[in-house]
Amino acid sequence: MNEFLLCAAGFILLTVAAGLFRVLRGPGDADRMMAAQLLGTGGIAALLLIASATPVAGVADVALGLALLAAFASVAFVNSVGADDGQAREADGK
Amino acid sequence: MSGIESGQTPNRARAAGFRAALFFAFWLAISGWKAADLPVGLMAAAAATWASLALMPPTGAQVRPRALAALALHFLRGSVVAGFDVARRALGRKLDLNPGFVTAPLRLPPGAARDAFCALASLAPGSLPVEIDGDTVLIHCLDIKQPVAKNLAAQETLFMRTFHDE
Amino acid sequence: MSVLQILDVGLALLVLAVAVWTIAAREIFGAVVGYVAYGLLLSLVWIRLFAPDVALTEAAIGSGVTGVLLVTSGARLKGAGKASAAAKPSLSLRLSAAALSLLAAAALAGVILALPDPGPTLAPEARQHLAATGLGNPVTAVLIAWRSFDTMLEKIVLALAVVGVWSVASDLYWGGAPAPLGRANPQGALLLLEQTLVPLGILVGVHIFWVGADAPGGAFQAGAILAAMWMIVMIARVSEPPPVNSRWLRLALVAGPAVFIVAGLAGLGMAGYFFAYPDGFAKPIILFIEAFMLLTIAATLPVLVAGPPRRSFRP
């Protein structure tokens, strides 16, 4: 059973790594962001699977932290693109 | 938002109690129920309740538990269908896509409830709300031949039945 | 090779590939996303190395504070990128930089290959004396009991970093507030995220702080999570970065190191030397110090992200 869990973790990592190919290709920054998001979800899945096969204390808390912060990079991305619309730059001292 | 001004205190107290109970339950789920940890859990739940009340003032909306269960079931089923839908389109020999935008009216007033509904709608098959303009929502669809607007209206009815004002 | 070994080798190769990509990427934003992905994979690696404390730090810092910092700066640099791209360094400069990097890498490889096997370790000793601290997590014991001086100095470094960032401010704005983190009119999805994540994040943060005494976790990881929660409130424009001369902010920034120093001095008075914890009181004192460190870390990291003051004190 443990072998199966590890294989599943490896397979999921492999597929999301293939998705990371989007990071290389883009074409847009949004696509790159999506690849990071995909890796986040897949990474949590792989983490839980590995932890179930090779018990380490506290893995659930690591996964909890990752899940809690999963949207942060996307939030920062959306917040910063088109910041030159003028609204966020109001106080840039210009 | 409506309903805050009238009878604020009892509403607020009830909302605070309800949320504190929810947050304490979440604490128990992530931290366990050892007696020595409970005071810390209560303090954490109090802090979370304070933050929640500050960030999302209570509106006096009520939750119907049975309707909530129905809503949860509906969206779980929806997200399974959505997953299969994407898998079928992605793995087919020829990409079966007919993407486009659809606008749909929203009956929910602006506010937390509407935001939550849009988040749920983004899990539904083939639809992704991208922009809210006044009382209409712009939805990106994988297949514009699907009755996306009709489904959305049905989901909204379900949602409004679950969270209703007094 | 067993399945586990194949997985480990694959993970290591993946981390290396992402690292190479991050360095070689021509697009700033590609490199930033590569680095975020790299951090995520690293926390998987730390779990495989049975170091959940480090994995938790990597997860909390990497996807929270550094993620936001890098993505934001990446987008800003991209906006300003055209001008800097023209000033490409000369060939000789680039060659010498490459030679220096190669030298550093070779030196590191040499040191690692020359390490004795098994490596020198104090781990058994740490485990043996763990009971004296009343703690269950040896990492926390090392950080706050046995190497407390180092940990205190680290927190002072954090305070110095804030001083460094603030000192970039122009005189005109001194005492004022940094620029808002977010854009005006945040959209519904961001508000929803902020309204639901922040209370849950407080619960997770307190939990990770509290279990840190006996299990993986602790003040730094919890502080990083709470810092991320404060940041998302500021990105949603529900609150603004406080002015740098706010008394509360400054108290929060120095509380951790100050309490640490006071505890050290108290040890000098009560048990004979600096940072000695009286018998039987080690655990409560350590938790007391950690609580203030949590506050300081949660306040410091967002202040570093917000940057120097850009708005005058009284507009």
Place this chain on the structure above:
Amino acid sequence: MSVALDLFSIVAIAAGAFFFFAGSVGLLRFPDSLTRLHALSKADNLGLGLVVLGLLPRVASLLDALKLVAIWALVLLSGAASAQLIGRALRRRGGDE
């Protein structure tokens, strides 16, 4: 009983892995950013949900099970919100990709 539970775990986790695969294929094959966003937000949330479902019979206590479900719920919330955020950012730039 344990064989049945193992079988359940295997089926659920394999299904979860399948949806991760489908999501990645969608991310690589779909023609424009907004449709790729659908592939991302729908397939991998379901994939993680199925992996969590498959791991539930293997946990030591009810507590650990609740924690796994909490992790999935947080990912679901983050995924739904960031899909909308990225979707609007793409729309705002006029779907130039």
